[in-house]
Amino acid sequence: MEDNKTPEAEAEDTTQEAPEAAQDDAETFPRDYVEKLRKEAAEARVKAKRADDLARELFTAKVTATGRLADPSDLPFSDELLADSDALSAAITTLLDKKPHLASRTPRGDVGQGPTGGNSGDVDLAALLRAGA
Template sequence: MSEVADTTTEPADDRVSNATPAEGDIPDATPEGSGLESEPTEDAETFPRNYVEKLRQENGRYRQRASEADSLANRLHTELVRATGKLADPTDLPFNADHLADAGTMSAAIDALLEAKPHLAARRITGDIGQGAQGNTGTVSLIDILRGTTG
């Protein structure tokens, strides 16, 4: 048996790949003469720095207002649900902007929630539970209590 040594294989560290990058691969550096430059061309639109900063500040104010509006809308939704008196905890109904525009939609959503989860309904205690203000029982006298008569 004769052994043939493979002399064409080189270690991976010494190889240099001249292959073109596959689709989706990003080359490490821009090849020379490719027409791509790192400097902006004269045709590119640029705006003065102070104008861009002004636009960014204005955009920041709008984002803050939008955040505040979202917060206020959530609070309004919670209070409208609380005003119905149907739920023990008004935050049990998730926020939906449609509920703010149409009271019928909110009422239907609350009814659907209560049908699915009746334990979320508000409970009202009615009747005499033995506490609080009661009708006038007359005068109380220690002597009458000792004699066993009330009057």
């Protein structure tokens, strides 16, 4: 009697046999080699995490150095902005256009307070008393 299996049924039969055959033919590695590979992978993950942390710190420092934002964490981290200073400046400008309340409020330049550029070091008290007398 002929076997009238559909192609799907034949595929199921071959897939059921394949894992058993793969397990028999699977190549095994010594335990110390596998442990060494796992240790190297763990060290690589730690280094990658450290690199990501340093990249975020550098990004925050670059945003802070512009002095345009009150809080540098208002601009989300981006690798592309970290590499390109012009793009970083454009991103800050775009953010400030959308949300002007995030701008730094630190006064810059002459705001009319503090010592002036006059003769602050050459005060002659005796001359002042004579002028007033």
